[in-house]
Amino acid sequence: MLAITTTAECASELCADRQFAGRIVVAPVNSRNSVTIADEEKAVSDLELILDNEDKSHRRLHVDKAYHSPxxxxxxxxxxxxxxxxxxxxxxxxxxxxxxxxxxxxxxxxxxxxxxxxxxxxxxxxxxx
Incomplete structure (x- = not known):
């Protein structure tokens, strides 16, 4: 799971991107500007690299199961x-x-x-x- 600083709308668009569609989902919407992404581990790691490169705020959540996800x-x-x-x-x-x-x-x-x-x-x- 990956907590990112963004809106639920932007996170949904990101999840629908052809690179990630069907591989990640919005899990908890923590606040107006904080969303957690979950599901396929490889896709979450790929997204984490992209966010690192774009210098966008995010934090890896070290869990063994992604609650609120498929x-x-x-x-x-x-x-x-x-x-x-x-x-x-x-x-x-x-x-x-x-x-x-x-x-x-x-x-x-x-x-x-x-x-x-x-x-x-x-x-x-x-x-x-």
């Missing part, structure tokens, strides 16, 4: 099975409960909806947030 797809099935096995249930919020804003769906989510069941957590693991 790399996590391999463990979704076992993750979902573990969540189901735990029997976790949602508690209905009272009137004084805060609103849940989903980073996976980029909008408020009502806790009683299907949006927060097992597939929500799988989506959170493999999609950008």
């Amino acid at each position: 790399q996590m797809q391999a463990c979704v099935e076992s993750y979902m099975a573990l969540l189901e096995h735990c029997g976790i249930t949602l508690q209905m919020p009272g009137s004084q409960q805060p609103i849940w804003f989903s980073s996976a769906y980029d909008k408020p989510v009502e806790p009683h909806t299907m949006a927060l069941h097992g597939t929500y957590w799988a989506d959170n693991m493999i999609q950008p947030v």
Whole structure:
């Protein structure tokens, strides 16, 4: 994973470039001007070299798995099975409960909806947030 100083729009354009299309994705959007790129290690390294040469701010994140990217797809099935096995249930919020804003769906989510069941957590693991 590679944290770079850029906007989500610029990072998306970079990921769509023919050199990187299908090889890197936007993972977390950390702030208005900070995005993390992830997926294929060779492509991330290639991008890092380009950013070095262009003197653009970036930082390598030393992780063994790229959370919020397609790399996590391999463990979704076992993750979902573990969540189901735990029997976790949602508690209905009272009137004084805060609103849940989903980073996976980029909008408020009502806790009683299907949006927060097992597939929500799988989506959170493999999609950008």
